[in-house]
Amino acid sequence: MxxxxxxxxxxxxxxxxxxxxxxxxxxxxxxxxxxxxxxxxxxxxxxxxxxxxxxxxxxxxxxxxxxxxxxxxxxxxxxxxxxxxxxxxxxxxxxxxxxxxxxxxRAWTLAGRARLDPVKTCFTISLGPVEAMAEAARANARRPMLKLKIGARDDLDAVAAVREAAPRARLIVDANEALTFDDLRRLAPELVRLGVMLVEQPLPAGEDDALEGYDSPVPLCADESLHTRAELAACVGRYGLVNIKLDKAGGLTEALALAADARAAGLGLMVGCMVATSLAMAPAMILAQGAEVVDLDGPLLLTRDREPGLTIEGSMIAPPSSDLWG
Missing domain, CATH: 3.30.390.10 (Enolase-like, N-terminal domain)
Incomplete structure (x- = not known):
């Protein structure tokens, strides 16, 4: 029992x-x-x-x-x-x-994997005054990939400041549904000029039918628009990648099935997280194997993590110990 x-x-x-x-x-x-x-x-x-x-x-x-x-x-x-x-x-x-x-x-054996490899995670720059975002980027300029939050049509200055502060980092912009389609069309060429590799959820979920047939110069990734396999078909033709999170999918079981179907539909994978401890990130490490973008930086944003937690050196996350999970 x-x-x-x-x-x-x-x-x-x-x-x-x-x-x-x-x-x-x-x-x-x-x-x-x-x-x-x-x-x-x-x-x-x-x-x-x-x-x-x-x-x-x-x-x-x-x-x-x-x-x-x-x-x-x-x-x-x-x-x-x-x-x-x-x-x-x-x-x-x-x-x-x-x-x-x-x-x-180990849990990855149950998932059909012979081993679990380390993964490199993005590091998130919160939305804020331009200089504050630039300073955060400067402090993390050695990280291979930064994800910066934007909240309005006039945040191009923040993107430019982050790019100047971290010239070698790959950049992702996450709008969290804050843009209109006109905003996106206006900003996209400028984001390409600034070396942005991906824009995450530019439009509100439910309004992204505007993306049908739009040939974006910068790849787009669905986040709030995709939870489970039920929303996957609507993302095809609108997005190039989908962000799968365990909390949205309702667990690793659905997330793995969703990832397989997304691949079959020709979509790239981003594996994301909510802000949480290593215990929440550990199952997502299985999902993150082979993903184009990994965003499992939750523990890096905390003042302290649980013990034992994941071993994270710079932006490289090692597989979890069995004492943590799986």
Whole structure:
């Protein structure tokens, strides 16, 4: 008989994390633990207000699944038990962890991988005054890839300042739905001139039908417009890449299936995260293998990480230890 527990944890951020929709100073996460005999599986998720989630609702969803989980519900059954989102992610990742520990193998073996390789992550520059963004870029100029948040049509100065401060870094611009189609068409050639390699979610989700037939000079990546395989077909012809996050997909199980279908549809992969600890990043390391862009910098944005956490040297993330996850 399994035993399920869930709790809320709050982890202070080193600096306020600011995007076009608002700011936060701490990562508020939900951790689910499933114990069975000597084995314990853990999963961490981030309730996200943009998708109508609160900590209380996520805890309530987990509590509502308690009887089925403690009776032995597996990952396949879980997909129909809860909708995609943070609650299912926490439970799905906990079940992966528990299954790996029961079997005495690593989680990536269960996922069909012979090994897990290190990956290089982006580092995020929060939205703010131009000089503040430039200073943050200057402090991280040795990182191979920076992702900067923009929030309006007039943020080209910020992009230019970041480019000057970090001339060798590859740049991604993340609008978090803040642009109009006219903004995008006006900005795109300038972003190419500044060496931007990718623009993430330029338009509001639900309004990106404007991208049909648009030949963007800079590749576009869907984020808020894609959660699960249900939204994938609509992204084809509008975006060149899709950003898969475990919290949006509702866990590693759906995320792996989504990644396979996205590849089959000719889309590139970005693997992203919410701001959280290493426990949330560890399952995404499996998903990140071979992705064109990896954005798993959550632990780098905290004042401290959980112990043990992932080993991150510069922007290189090593595979997780079994003591952390999987």
């Amino acid at each position: 399994a035993a399920l527990a869930a709790r809320v944890e709050r982890w202070p951020l080193a600096q306020p994390f600011v995007i076009s929709r608002g700011a936060k100073t701490q990562a508020e996460v939900v951790v689910a633990e499933i114990a069975e005999g000597p084995h314990r599986g853990r999963g961490e998720a981030v309730p996200y207000p943009r998708y109508g989630e609160t900590v209380e609702d996520v805890l309530a969803q987990i509590e509502g699944a308690r009887a089925r989980i403690e009776a032995g519900c597996g990952r396949a059954e879980l997909q129909g038990l809860l909708p995609a989102g943070a609650a299912r992610n926490a439970l799905d990742c906990a079940l992966w962890d528990l299954e790996a520990k029961r079997a005495g193998v």
